[in-house]
Amino acid sequence: MEPIPSQCDVVVIGGGPAGSVAATLLAQKGRTVTLLEKQQHPRYMVGESLIPDFWKYTDLIGASRKIEAEGFIAKAGGLINWNNQPRAHNFKDFGYTRPALHVERDRFDYILLNHARSEGVQVFEEVTVTGVNTQRDADGHISVAYRANANKSSGSIACRYVVDASGQSSVVGRQLGLREIDENFRFMSVWGYFENSRYFGYDGQAYTADRLADVQPTTYVTSIEDTDDAGWCWHIMLRASASVGLVLPLHRMKEAKGENEDWEAFFLRKIGATPILSDLLRDAAYIPGSLHMTRDYSYRLQRIAGPGYFLVGDAGGFVDPIFSVGCVMSFYAAYAGAWAVDRCLSQPEAEEAVQALFARQVEGRLEIARSLALPRYRAEGQASDLARSALQLQRSQVQELMQVVSTLTTRSENFDAMLTEAGGPGGAAVKYKRFERLNVN
Amino acid sequence: MQHNIDQVLIDHIKQEFMFDRENGGLTADTLLIQDGIIDSLGIFMLISFIEDQYGIKLQPEDVVLDNFETVAAIRQLVELRSG
Numbered sequence: 001m002e003p004i005p006s007q008c009d010v011v012v013i014g015g016g017p018a019g020s021v022a023a024t025l026l027a028q029k030g031r032t033v034t035l036l037e038k039q040q041h042p043r044y045m046v047g048e049s050l051i052p053d054f055w056k057y058t059d060l061i062g063a064s065r066k067i068e069a070e071g072f073i074a075k076a077g078g079l080i081n082w083n084n085q086p087r088a089h090n091f092k093d094f095g096y097t098r099p100a101l102h103v104e105r106d107r108f109d110y111i112l113l114n115h116a117r118s119e120g121v122q123v124f125e126e127v128t129v130t131g132v133n134t135q136r137d138a139d140g141h142i143s144v145a146y147r148a149n150a151n152k153s154s155g156s157i158a159c160r161y162v163v164d165a166s167g168q169s170s171v172v173g174r175q176l177g178l179r180e181i182d183e184n185f186r187f188m189s190v191w192g193y194f195e196n197s198r199y200f201g202y203d204g205q206a207y208t209a210d211r212l213a214d215v216q217p218t219t220y221v222t223s224i225e226d227t228d229d230a231g232w233c234w235h236i237m238l239r240a241s242a243s244v245g246l247v248l249p250l251h252r253m254k255e256a257k258g259e260n261e262d263w264e265a266f267f268l269r270k271i272g273a274t275p276i277l278s279d280l281l282r283d284a285a286y287i288p289g290s291l292h293m294t295r296d297y298s299y300r301l302q303r304i305a306g307p308g309y310f311l312v313g314d315a316g317g318f319v320d321p322i323f324s325v326g327c328v329m330s331f332y333a334a335y336a337g338a339w340a341v342d343r344c345l346s347q348p349e350a351e352e353a354v355q356a357l358f359a360r361q362v363e364g365r366l367e368i369a370r371s372l373a374l375p376r377y378r379a380e381g382q383a384s385d386l387a388r389s390a391l392q393l394q395r396s397q398v399q400e401l402m403q404v405v406s407t408l409t410t411r412s413e414n415f416d417a418m419l420t421e422a423g424g425p426g427g428a429a430v431k432y433k434r435f436e437r438l439n440v441n
Numbered sequence: 442m443q444h445n446i447d448q449v450l451i452d453h454i455k456q457e458f459m460f461d462r463e464n465g466g467l468t469a470d471t472l473l474i475q476d477g478i479i480d481s482l483g484i485f486m487l488i489s490f491i492e493d494q495y496g497i498k499l500q501p502e503d504v505v506l507d508n509f510e511t512v513a514a515i516r517q518l519v520e521l522r523s524g
Contacts, residue, residue, distance in 0.1 A: 056480070095477070332481065339489070343489065353499075353500065357501040359501075360502070361481075361484075389505050392505065393481055393484065397477070
């Protein structure tokens, strides 16, 4: 293996989707890019549902064919059962021509990281970033300190910019003390995997797993009763299993769990007590040891760009994942970040303006996501202006899709007002399908 | 001058953003954002283009619908920042 270089234009921290896309775009612009990833890919990751917007990013970096060749599951749409009002929507109704996918993220992320490599990014795995020195030296360099896990050797790279795509580790954000947990939306998630689960098609009918080849699945979301709009579950069919997760406010999760109950038992009990979802899992087998959890979100960063650094993907903020926009938000920030780094490298004197431009656009998108996904969340002051401005820059059909999505749960009540202020489509669009009830035979 | 900037922008948008579709009808008043000709990524490419082409610097708050809704709007932005 080649040695880690001591100097380059840009260091990207993290080889998830945001890091791979940002690094690839910068390499394609002719910049020298070193990407440091602390794990060895393929590695496990959650967040398996992708809305079809992601294709335009994989088109841009030239990775779409590789993703198509993998044969991930195309989904038919979303089926949201909120307070016993099941409704389904699909993306075709809003001008999308390519499918939303359910992906095993170890594979999806691996494809993108390998693509980065093939486009000239120097990728080093099992290398942990231990700190970033954003003080510029006389030559205008900042530095990134790392430790190689294999031989415990350490070193540092002098570079002009750092793109932090380290996910929830949020390396730069934590180091600079920029990360803030949103106390009003302090959620926790527990999830696991099941073999042989049934799933819902877009017709609202349940199918057995062996029908996946001929009936596309929906992403199924259900609210959890008596949690004041905060609790919900996901059910996502993958090729060999179903990903099933539970999201609750941290305090409710702790209240609900028995004192001597382990997390696995708690998870299975809670899922088993969720109507309809438990029917889908009636003949399914939980895969032992497949339990995962994450706590303490949502969070935001006080700022997402500063002298020498840009924060993209989950390193720049995390919102409740209910509408499957995580990867696409990450790609957007990665694209904007790569654009901004490239502009700054060409015109160092414009750094401040470019960073402010990046931050306004990306923050605006994050605010839209918060308004849609967090119960009774209201963007205020500048955040509200940025969100409105970002909404106005979306094509009409995407605004319409967001409006429909906002009516599917009771979490987005402030979104409609924002959309109206932004001059978006008036009146309630009814491009969704309503079901009286869902039955699992 | 005005007509000139419009034409440069129209040619650029046709070439970069509409190469794969019918583009004969693009005028200075065609809605670029609402109709999806320029998406949220295209905006960044367009910013680079007009800054480099006209030697101007946009302000962070310039990147709003009012300034990018049509070719005519972009031209006014270019003129404002050239001033």
